[in-house]
Amino acid sequence: MAPMGIRLSPLGVAVFCLLGVAVLYHLYSGVISNHLAAFRQRRNVDLRDLLALSVEAAILGGKEVKRVHEEKGLQEKSKGKTREGANDPLTMGDLESHRKMYNLIKNTFPEITVNSEEHDSVVDKSLSWSRVIPSEIAEKITGQNEVPAESVTVWIDPLDATQEYTESLLKYVTTMVCVAVDGKPVIGVIHKPFTDFTAWSLGQEANVHARSSYSTTPPKVIISRSHSGQVKSYVHEAFGNSTTIVQAGGAGYKVLSLLDLPAGESMDQADVYIHITFIKKWDICAGDALLRALGGHMMTLKGEEIDYRDAPLNKGGLVASVGVEHKDLLDKLPPWDLEKH
Structure with a gap:
C-alpha cells in the first residue's frame, strides 16, 4: 500500500507560499534595517x-x-x-x-x-x-x-x-x-x-595669533556693556582698583579683543575677558575653540571646562585668556554665586 501523502488544494498552496514570503520579508527587512542603523551610526x-x-x-x-x-x-x-x-x-x-x-x-x-x-x-x-x-x-x-x-x-x-x-x-x-x-x-x-x-x-x-605680550598685574579686563556695575566691582575686588576695564558688546568681539588681529581691524585690546552672569553657549563656543587653538582657555569662574553637548545655558560665568597663566587668574577671582545674581 502506498504511503499516504498530504495534498494541498490550490488555495492551500497559495496561502503556504504567502506565509513563506511574509516570513522571509520580515527576516530580510530586519537584517536590512539593522544594517541601515549600523550604517547611520558609522557615518563619519x-x-x-x-x-x-x-x-x-x-x-x-x-x-x-x-x-x-x-x-x-x-x-x-x-x-x-x-x-x-x-x-x-x-x-x-x-x-x-x-x-x-x-x-x-x-x-x-x-x-x-x-x-x-x-x-x-x-x-x-x-x-x-x-x-x-x-x-x-x-x-x-x-x-x-x-x-x-x-x-x-x-x-x-x-x-x-x-x-x-x-x-x-x-x-x-x-x-x-x-x-x-x-x-x-x-x-x-x-x-x-x-x-x-x-x-x-x-x-x-x-588663521589668527595671540599677541606677543599680555599684562596681568593688573590685566586690562573686557566686560559686557550691559549691567557693568557688578562686574566692575567683581573685577576690582579680584585685581585691584587700578585695573582698566573695557566695556564692549558681543562675546565674539570680546574674544577677538584678546588676539593679534590685522591692522585694518578697529578693535579694543584686552588681556582677560570676564562674564559673571548666565550666558548662552552659541555666544561663547566659537571663541572657546579659537582660544584653545592658541593655547588659551575659556572656563567657568570656578575653573571648569564648559560642555557643549546639550543644554544651551552656561550657568557658570566665564573667564577667558590667552598668553597668560590662566590658573593665576582663577586663583584671584573671589567667590561668586551666579544663582543669586
Whole structure:
C-alpha cells in the first residue's frame, strides 16, 4: 500500500507560499534595517569639510546681516527680557542670517545636531555648500580628520551683539559657528560682516595669533556693556582698583579683543575677558575653540571646562585668556554665586 501523502488544494498552496514570503520579508527587512542603523551610526564627517562649511555659513549669514542694516529693514522687536532685566532684541538681520546659516549646514549634513540662537519655520532646500575648501584652510589642514556624525554638535549665533546692531555700533557685530565633538569645541569661526574679516580655527590650527605680550598685574579686563556695575566691582575686588576695564558688546568681539588681529581691524585690546552672569553657549563656543587653538582657555569662574553637548545655558560665568597663566587668574577671582545674581 502506498504511503499516504498530504495534498494541498490550490488555495492551500497559495496561502503556504504567502506565509513563506511574509516570513522571509520580515527576516530580510530586519537584517536590512539593522544594517541601515549600523550604517547611520558609522557615518563619519570630515572636520576640514565642516570648517570650510562653517566659514561659508558665517560669511553667508554676515551678508544678510549687512544687507538688512543697509536697507534699514531691521524691523526690531523684543524677545522679552534677559534674566538680568535687559531688553533682548530680535531683528530681521538675526532671522535672515539664521535662515541662511542653519539651512546651509543642515542641508549639507542633515544627520548632525545644529543649535541656533534663533528659531524659524522657514526651510530652504535650495541652499547648498559650494564644496570649496579655501586655500588657507587647505594649506593648514591636511589629511583626513573624520569623526562620527553622532558625536558632532554645531552651535550657531546668526548675529552676535544684536543690541549694538540696532544702535549702529557695528564693530561689535559678528556671526559665529562652532563645532563641538563629544562636547569639546574643536572648530571656531567668528566673522565680522562689516569689515569682512573671518577668524577660524580647527584643533591647534588657526588663521589668527595671540599677541606677543599680555599684562596681568593688573590685566586690562573686557566686560559686557550691559549691567557693568557688578562686574566692575567683581573685577576690582579680584585685581585691584587700578585695573582698566573695557566695556564692549558681543562675546565674539570680546574674544577677538584678546588676539593679534590685522591692522585694518578697529578693535579694543584686552588681556582677560570676564562674564559673571548666565550666558548662552552659541555666544561663547566659537571663541572657546579659537582660544584653545592658541593655547588659551575659556572656563567657568570656578575653573571648569564648559560642555557643549546639550543644554544651551552656561550657568557658570566665564573667564577667558590667552598668553597668560590662566590658573593665576582663577586663583584671584573671589567667590561668586551666579544663582543669586
